Amino acid sequence: MLEPGLYEQVINKQIQSELTGSSDDLKRVEKIDGAEASEILSKYVSEVLHKALDRISDDENLEAKIDLVNKVVGLISEENDLNDLKELAVADSAEQLLALLSENDPMYKIGQRKAKDIVRPETSVAQSSLFTGAVHEPQMYSELRKEMETADRIDMLVSFIKWSGLRLLFKELKDFVDRGGQLRIITTSYMGATDVKAIEELSKLPGTEVRISYDTKRTRLHAKAYIFYRKTGFTTAYVGSSNMSNVAMSSGLEWNIKVTTKDMASTIQKIEATFDSYWNSTTFEKYTHDSYDKLKKALRAERHGEKTEGYGFIVDINPYPYQQEILDRLDAERKIRGRNKNLVVAATGTGKTLIAAFDYRRFCKRNPEKQNKLLFVVHREESKLEVG
Known part of the structure; x- marks a missing residue:
């Protein structure tokens, strides 16, 4: 029985039957948009297949579920001569690939590393999840450390960076850049909360660039995001309330959602595009060794509401x-x-x-x-x- 309210539901025969006879004033229906058809219909088929697989009892075992999936793949591949899709049938071994190591990996060559040794986050890299700071959940900093182990590129967007928070991640960040990883960080001088030591230590890391907004009156950056790009296609991002501080990363009641490319690809794309727009904006200035005094004075002014002698903020709007x-x-x-x-x-x-x-x-x-x-x-x- 359909309840009154909002829907974005593909009308199947069951729903069509329920809608039959309803006045046009009582229902709003629209044709599926051609540009969005692939997204809408693939999600619908996924829901149907999920229901079908759930109805196969455990007694009928895994093989029966794989057989059903392969029948679906076979049917699709027969349509419109899409023969290449036959290769997407689940293999008889019924296994999942969890990690792959290069033959050129230096640790592998000396017999010190195998694929099974690669560190994985406790949460899935293919399914989104929510962190609420609850006792039974992995701590935020612990998951971020593990994400760094397999990332090819990392972007971070935070309002402020405390040394207490960076210290929790510093070893893994250093290992990441030492093996050739690229690290980009955007932050601000907002409320004077950022520690100069943290920025200085980050700026010394190879392959790392930090950009800072000193205009805290106009640029009120409250977003917090940690993005881990992977060439495998299993990119993940943590978006929520945790700045880079010890409390926010470990014991605070912070909410963060882990987003993955595999189930929220469009969201990951928007995160990347928005980060790049900030990165390329003149609002965020590249931090160099020569920026030390400017940052220190900006943080002091934010904390105490003062303007130091001979120094003032010049806002250049572009x-x-x-x-x-x-x-x-x-x-x-x-x-x-x-x-x-x-x-x-x-x-x-x-x-x-x-x-x-x-x-x-x-x-x-x-x-x-x-x-x-x-x-x-x-x-x-x-x-x-x-x-x-």
């Missing part, structure tokens, strides 16, 4: 790439085509006000001796444009 493209096109219209009357049309929230400010700023710089005027017309009293 356009996003899509805004810069508009500005470049405006410039081209004026310089190349001699068109000085131009119209910019952009969606709400994309920063039309800032585009106008950037354009005006550029005009003023090119005409420093003139009295440059700007007329800015808005339709709300709250809207304002401040330029100097």
Whole structure:
């Protein structure tokens, strides 16, 4: 019996039967979107197959379940001459591959390592899970350490980094970069919580780059994410509330969800794309040895609300790439085509006000001796444009 409420359900014959006779005003149905059909229908088939496999009793053993799966694979491969899919049938051995070691692995060559020795996280790398800080769950830092053992590339996004938290992970991070791994870290000076020692130690690691936002008034980064990329396709990410501190990593009641490519591929893709957008933003500055004093003063100012003598924050607001493209096109219209009357049309929230400010700023710089005027017309009293 269907309950009133929201659905995103493929209509099968059973549901169609229940809907028959219902007024059009009582139901909302839409055609399956062609662009999303593969995603929607594959999930539906997976649900059906899962139910069928559950109905095979334990007495009928594993072989019966594999036989059913292979019948499905065989049927699919026969359709539209997809013969290559026959190779996707489950092998008779009924086994799972859990690890693979290269013949060129130096420890393997000297007889000190086998595939069975490769460290695995306690939680699955193919199925998403939730960490709540409960007693029976593995501790966050323990899982992160184990993820580092098999990652090819690591990204971390945290509001602050405490030495107490980094210390829990430092040995594994050093082992990771020493074997050629690439580590990228984004953090901030927010609330003065970051420890300079932690940033300094990270910056000394090979293959490691740290980027920091000093603009804590405008850039309120609260996201926490630890992403472990694997060439095998079993990428995982931990997203939630744990900053890099001892309490957050070990004993705090922090919630973090472990996301995997195998069951949440689109989410992993969004995490990667968003991280890259932050990484390439001018808001986050690369930390170098010369940045030490700037970070130290920024953290002190955040902690005590003070401005040290001779030092102040200079916020240099720069356009996003899509805004810069508009500005470049405006410039081209004026310089190349001699068109000085131009119209910019952009969606709400994309920063039309800032585009106008950037354009005006550029005009003023090119005409420093003139009295440059700007007329800015808005339709709300709250809207304002401040330029100097």
